[in-house]
Amino acid sequence: MELLKQKIKEKGEQVRALKAQKADQSLVDAEVAAIVELKKQLNGITGEDNKNKNKILLKVPKGTRDYNEIEMAIREKVFSTIISVFKRHGAVTIDTPVFELREILTGKYGEESKLIYNLEDQGGELCSLRYDLTVPFARFLAMNGTQSIKRYQIAKVYRRDQPAMTKGRMREFYQCDFDIAGNFDPMIPDSEVIKIMIECLTELDIGKFTIKVNHRKILDGIFEICGVPEEKIRPISSAVDKLDKSPWKDVRDEMTNEKGLDPIVADRIGEYVKLKGGKDLLEKLYQDQKLCANKNAKGGLEDLVLLFKYLEVFEVLDMISFDLSLARGLDYYTGIIYEAITEHSGPPTLEDGTKVARKLKKDSDEFDETTIGVGSIAAGGRYDKLVGTLVGRTNSDIPCVGVSIGVERVFSILLQKYKPEQVKANEVEVYVIAVGDGLMEDRMKVCAELWNAGIKAEFMYKAKPKLQPQFSTCDRYQIPFAVIIGKDELDIGQVRIKDMRSKEQGGGGGSSVKRSDMITELKLRLGKV
Amino acid sequence: MELLKQKIKEKGEQVRALKAQKADQSLVDAEVAAIVELKKQLNGITGEDNKNKNKILLKVPKGTRDYNEIEMAIREKVFSTIISVFKRHGAVTIDTPVFELREILTGKYGEESKLIYNLEDQGGELCSLRYDLTVPFARFLAMNGTQSIKRYQIAKVYRRDQPAMTKGRMREFYQCDFDIAGNFDPMIPDSEVIKIMIECLTELDIGKFTIKVNHRKILDGIFEICGVPEEKIRPISSAVDKLDKSPWKDVRDEMTNEKGLDPIVADRIGEYVKLKGGKDLLEKLYQDQKLCANKNAKGGLEDLVLLFKYLEVFEVLDMISFDLSLARGLDYYTGIIYEAITEHSGPPTLEDGTKVARKLKKDSDEFDETTIGVGSIAAGGRYDKLVGTLVGRTNSDIPCVGVSIGVERVFSILLQKYKPEQVKANEVEVYVIAVGDGLMEDRMKVCAELWNAGIKAEFMYKAKPKLQPQFSTCDRYQIPFAVIIGKDELDIGQVRIKDMRSKEQGGGGGSSVKRSDMITELKLRLGKV
Incomplete structure (x- = not known):
């Protein structure tokens, strides 16, 4: 932070110096823009909002944000890797x-339903912003009679949650599903989905990660044999899901106090949900x-045996942790469930090894971002009943399994x-520069030739630009080549091509080529032939 | 339509035949899926909605739609061309x-403001869905202190308008801005924006188009010298904007009856707004x-002289029509304005040469789609005051000029x-097929090898698939290569590679290669080396 303040101070001095030298306005503008950028970074770090002195409050809605061109370049790389x-x-x-x-989203998200954004009733149908891409996908399947599809969708979803912006927890965010x-035959698509999740996270290069796996039927079986009444199974499952951020004591409190579970039953659950391991744990549970003896648990265990066999074939079993505390909040899962975590996922750990308790900022409903982690960075599972529920007939079920990559969290790590x-x-790729009297129309003509040949090119939007600002633009945007035109050379049908990445600097330089060879020469240098 | 009905009937007979032959379920599924698709097309044409007999009404909100994988493949091609x-x-x-x-969008869209979607007040800030990408862009510039940028944005916008789905007029639609x-110096960026608009539409290959150009200052000058009171200039301009879809008589009625303009003034305007031409018209107006003598008009004419000169340098002047009836509805334009139209833009023309009047469907607020055209397919203009208006200080103005490609309308033409x-x-690229007893794990292993080598590959999600359905899948999805594995060949370290596009058919075929050469051989055949 001190470094940023120092940088801002230095840049400020540079601007004053440039102004004193009566430097070209574009140079001054560039420095001023750099300062604004630095100040924004500083505000981001200190958590201060831009103090606004204007008539309209210029801000984006809480929990949403803009992405500038640098951030977008990183994001597009993330998206294209995943795609x-x-x-x-x-x-x-x-x-x-x-x-x-609205009624399509109703009743699909358990306790999280309160976070759905509604559109105002302006006459006509009642609508809500989508909360995820899964329910709309199920609606798409049901509506179109699609019997089988392997689809991805990358799009924004909306949750009225407490934001923690720098951790990638926002109210508007992308999901990559x-x-x-x-x-299909059991566990074949399931194992491929987990393989895909691992390929994505590996290629995104976010560092070490682990895939936690569990099975809803095993959890349900555990709840049943521990004595959880049927109507409490989903609420108790929601409580278990908080074990990654809260200690057992708090989760037990939620079960017994808030949700009225018998403490003896809670303690029995506690014995199971602390278990984690690999194939060894699977064998232990079989004993x-x-x-x-519980039908649900038995079915879940059999699924996992098959899944682990396939994951071994895919050579990814060593990345899997079978974790009985994984429950996932959403109601619609019916089979295996999984999520990927990294070292950034959990809250910071104190010196005594305990985890920092999450808390809100003072006088705010936003999280104090130093108290929380980015959470899971990919998650999903099997949901075999969702389509049938939408259609209202169980014989219309279409079994589904999927994963959602938490691209905002990945982005916050990569940033x-x-x-x-x-x-x-x-x-x-090419900046068209005039030496001498501007040569406005000639620069336009050369640029149009380059565009028509598929070369990415720009020129300065000034009728009579000076030479130096034209060169500085190349440098600032790391443009590799300049085409330099001058009146005398144009008259004899020549232009100069200069490699801007070479050290040779200054107004001159570059090699003369015939105007008619310009495109061929540039394509050669750009590796486009 | 009759053709579709015929096709559906034929497919139905095929399904019955397949079932009679006890054909593999996947073949039957494919035919059933094809029928569902055809029926959807038929419903689209006849305008019938899917009659729904289920508990929840399975539909998308009015004015919105899903895009299936075929439609998305076309859309992605459109986006990538534009990008x-x-x-x-x-x-x-x-x-x-x-x-x-909400307050950022308020007062920016003139008469169209009533079409903005609001979010429900669920506590916190009042928000609305964006109506276009221009006002948010200006807000971005104002908030971030950006002094100059050349940016594109492709994203969805929302308007509570009367939809006409097959003409690409929707409540949720993409804009490509x-x-x-x-x-910058006058008309340089303006001419490049028009050049870009022409490049996009040319490369999208939508057929012949024309760019109508006008200037807000010329229009304002005309209104002033005709005697329109200042407070009526924007409303009268809105009325003029309807001349592309309504005859002068109706527009004159709107001016005089609805908007209380003196009929003599209206008639003077009528003389001007019927003018269109090229450089000749510009010269005529100069006389x-x-x-x-009007300052606004003079300034506008000077801009157009320069613009036309630059467009001539870019060799696109022949695509331009200087059209005094072009007004554009939005309030924020301050300089040149333009829109691109094709033969699909206007309403259908009757035999006597008059245009069909637009009307609504019976008992509906949706348009009868046979009475309207797709409208302009790209449009934009200069807006120099929008950023300053948002900041609330005119000395914070950042001049802007831009274009929005009407990608939904382009899509409806391409479809x-x-x-x-x-x-x-x-x-x-490759389908992994087993001959014999399923070889589930071997197919998985081969597929994983292909994925790890960056080859796009699939296998059938069945433990013991029959041979024929595996081959049919290749054909149905036009997959170019099959890797065929059998127990005997695997034992001696071999697989077969078969080019599925060659005529040679049946269970056998393909050429044997060493398992260890499989990747190299496939990459060679796929042109990946």
Whole structure:
């Protein structure tokens, strides 16, 4: 932070110096823009909002944000990495509206339903912004009679949650979903979805991660044999889901006090949900006769045996942690569930090894971002009943399994890795520069030739630009080549091509080529032939 | 339509035949899916909604729609064509939230403001869905202190308008915007924006189009010298904007009856707004002494002289029609305005040469789609005051000029050109097929090898699939290569590679290669080396 303040001070001095030298306005503008950028970074760090002195409060709605061109360049790389994995596995893409009829979303999200954004009733249908991409996907399947599809969808979803912006927890955020719908043999699509999740996270290069896996039927079986009444199974499951951020004591409190569970039952659950491991744990549970006598638990264990076999074939079993505390909040899962976590996922750990308790900022409903982690960075599971529920007939069920990559959380991790100046947002290959009297129309003509040949090119939007600002623009945007035109050379049908990345600097330089060879020469240098 | 009904009947007979033959379920499923698709097309044409017999009404909100994988493949091609033009001109991209604080959108859209979607007040800030990408862009500039940027943004916007779905007029639709912000010499960015618009529409291959151009200052000058009171200038301008869809008589009625303009003034306006032409019209207006004595009109004419000169340099002047009836509805334009129209833009023409009057469907607020055209397919203009208005200080103005490509309208034109079966939604390169006893784990292992080598591959999600359905899948999805594995060949370290596009058919075929050479051989055949 001190470094930023120092930088801002230095830049301020540079601007004053440039002004004193009566430097070209574009140079001054560039420095001023750099200062504004630095100040924004500083505000981001100190958590101060831009103090606004204007008539309209210029801000984005709480929990949402803009992305500038540097951030977008990183985000587009994230999206294209993920899409290339999805396509490698044969996925197609579909699109659905940002809002849905409200009744389609109702009753699908358990305790989280209160976080749904509604559209105002302005006459006509009652609608809400989508909360995830899964329910709209199920609605798409039900409506179109699609029997099987492997689809991805990358789109924004909306949750009226407490934001923690720098941790990628926002009210408007992207989800990158991949789902396989259709009647297939057990655990084959499930294992491929987990393989895809691992390929995505590996290629995104976010560091070490683990995939926690569990099965809703095993959890349900555990709840049943521990004595949880049927109507409390989903609420108790929601409580268990908080074990990644809260200690057992708090979760037990929620079960017994808030949700009225018998403390003896809670303690029995506690014995199970602290278990984690690999194939060994699976074998251990198979020896638990009470558990295996339960139909749900038995079915779940059999699924996991098959899943682990397939994951071994895919050579990814070593990344899996079978974790009985994983429950996932959403109501619609019916089979295996999983989520990926990294070292950034959990809250910070104190010196004594305990985890920092999450708390809100003073006088605010936003989280204090130093008290929380980014959470899971990918998650999903099997949901075999959702389509049938929407259609209202169980014989219309279409079994589905999928994963959602938490791209905002991935982005928040990657943003810390990249320095803004390392990212090239602009892809311009050639800058057309005039020496002498502006040559406005000639620059336009040369540029149009380049565009028509598919070369990315720009020129300065000034009728009579000076030479130096034209060169500085090349440098600022790391444009690799300049085409330099002058009256005398144009008259004899020549232009100069200069490689701006070479050290040789100054107004001159570059090699003369015939105007008619310009495109061929540039394509050669750009590796476009 | 009769053709579709015929096709549906034929497919139905095929399904019955397949069932009679006890054909593999996947073949039957494919045919059933094809029927559902055809029925949807038929419903689209006849305007019938899906009659729904289920508990929840399974539909998307009015004015919105899903896009299936075939439609998305076409849409993604449209987007990538447009993005490549934008990037060729040096654009970067940014992203802004789908909803904005309501007060930021207030008062920016003139008569259209009533079409803004509001979010329900669920506590906290009052927000509305964005109506376009221009006001959020201006808000972005004002908030971030950006002095100059050349940016594109492709995103959804929302308008509570009367939909006409097959004409690309929807309540949720994409805009593809390109804007240049910054203080530059006159008409240089303006001419480049028009050049970009022409490049996009040319490369999208939508057929012949024309760019109508006008200037807000010329229009204002005309209104002033005709005697329109200042407070009526924007409303009268809105009325003029309807001349592309309504005859002069109706527009004159709106001016005189609804908007209380003196009929003599209206008739004077009528004389001007019927003028259209090219450079000749510009010269003619220069000889109109009354017009040239008006400061606004004079300034506008000077801009157009310069603009036409630059467009001539870019070799696109022949596509331009200077049209005094072009007004554009939005309030924020301050300089040149333009829109692109095609033969599909206007309403259908009757035999006597008059245009069909637009009307609503019976008992509905949706348009009868046979009475309207797709409208303009790209439009934009200069807006120099919008950023300053948001900041609340005119000295904070950042001049901007931009264009929005009407991608939904382009899509509706292209959809008529492509046949669904010509579009390959899925990019799979290799299908892994087992001969014999399923070889589940071996198929998985081979597929994982292919994925790890960056080859797009799939296998059938069945433990013991029959041979024929595996081959049919290749054919149905036009997958070019099959890797065929059998126990005996695997034992001696071999697999077979079969080019599925060659005529040679049946269970056998393909050439044997060593398992260890499989990747190299496939990459060679796929042109990946």
